[in-house]
Amino acid sequence: MSPRTVLVTGGAGFIGMHVVPMLLEKGYHVRILDNMFRGDRDKVGELVATGKVELIDQDVRYGGAVHQAMKGCESVIHLAAVSINKSVADPFESVDINMVGNHNVFAAAADHGVRRLVFASSASVYGDPKKLPMHEDDELSPLTPYCIAKRSGEDLLGFYQRTKGLSWVALRFFNVYGPGQKTTAYYTSVINHFVNRLRNGLPPVIDGKGEQSMDFIHVHDIAASVVAALESEGDNVPVNIGTGIDTSIADLAKILINAVGVDVEPQFNPRDVLVSRRAADITRAKEVLGWEPTITVEDGMTDLIRNGG
Ligand SMILES: NC(=O)c1ccc[n+]([C@@H]2O[C@H](COP(=O)([O-])OP(=O)(O)OC[C@H]3O[C@@H](n4cnc5c(N)ncnc54)[C@H](O)[C@@H]3O)[C@@H](O)[C@H]2O)c1
Structure with a gap:
């Protein structure tokens, strides 16, 4: 076979x-x-040399090219x-790639019966969350063209599921x-920014009290969630992919100080800052995908800083 x-x-x-x-390890052939x-280009070149990966240098904005690539x-x-900051700077390009591009890929996938x-x-579909942890059924309030495209992408998947039986999973990283x-x-x-300062013996400078938080998730765990979603029995739902832990900027500074191994304390700039916080409810990821994070923020950051990953 x-x-x-x-x-x-x-x-x-x-x-x-x-x-x-990760896909190659599982025996898949990959077409990028x-x-x-x-x-x-260098990393892709190495993978193409294995004979198990093809590169199609094409653009998701071109429906014909996407259709052609989908064959087989x-x-x-x-x-x-394109990323969130670029989407604010150039909404036209963002809508083209992130909305039209999404639609080209979904329509071709449905046509080819994948x-x-x-x-x-993305977690950015929630906007500024009203409570933590953030659950998939919480109200969505996407704020930028990028986030709006992610949300509409999820809705479009529902359309192709209902009309053409497309099976999908949307991962909210x-x-x-x-x-x-x-x-x-x-x-x-x-x-x-913090690491560059610490490597020069300077303390991280934090505006306000450093209460703003993020749910940092290691890319290795992200990749495992993608493969799990490709193979899961459950489908047709959005699934949060995070650690479930909100790491404040003040906590992050401490983790990075330890990882770099310098004897400094973070400096706090007393001023009012907008505090937003993030943490994923990952119950659904466990139930639907059988996926759980494996790398703590402390271990992941330390490994990244000491060994480059
Ligand atoms: N990195 C994160 O923190 C994060 C968080 C939430 C969601 N995501 C989503 O995960 C996905 C991957 O993110 P990433 O961090 O690897 O981003 P990335 O920018 O490193 O990778 C995106 C890839 O898409 C390619 N690309 C861009 N425009 C294209 C187009 N028009 N046609 C074909 N290819 C195009 C780029 O060349 C690049 O290789 C994105 O959809 C992103 O929105 C990422």
């Missing part, structure tokens, strides 16, 4: 480069569709997107970090 082929859009990016090797805007694929992982589609959604991440990544830029 020939190996099952998975189409991974955006597969050359940060998360994709962790998902693809990526316009290489942010893709890692038994399942799809849709990761291609077994399962896994969609990279929380704050992903880990090896291979670009230093410009929106949510995690605070990590780089």
